[in-house]
Amino acid sequence: MHYVMKDCIERALGVPFYFTLGYFTLGNKDVYPQTEESLKQQIEDGVNPFSVNLHAWLTSSSLEILDMTLPTTFAEINHDLRTMGGIITKHYSDLSEDLAYHPMLVGVDYLKKLGFDFFI
Numbered sequence: 001m002h003y004v005m006k007d008c009i010e011r012a013l014g015v016p017f018y019f020t021l022g023y024f025t026l027g028n029k030d031v032y033p034q035t036e037e038s039l040k041q042q043i044e045d046g047v048n049p050f051s052v053n054l055h056a057w058l059t060s061s062s063l064e065i066l067d068m069t070l071p072t073t074f075a076e077i078n079h080d081l082r083t084m085g086g087i088i089t090k091h092y093s094d095l096s097e098d099l100a101y102h103p104m105l106v107g108v109d110y111l112k113k114l115g116f117d118f119f120i
Contacts, residue, residue, distance in 0.1 A: 002056045017058040022104035
């Protein structure tokens, strides 16, 4: 979703955004954690596109986070519709203490190397 919306958002806001892949920390728990080694191993071994543990979001050059999927994921996991369809739009330093993003990759080259061209 983020990659598909990227150009539209850039035109609407007049600023560039970068498609970002990584993981996030919620409370004390890393969600979809990765290391450089694990990312390299996925390219070597190949992975099922529907079981990759990576999170995607958009990041501006001034480090604003734009995440259009995490609030809905939270709503589904917690059976709480209040955040369904929400968007996180904050500078990384303004996020709550419970949420932190950990960018690992920028752009779509990694997804292409995994053979996920149909996602982009």
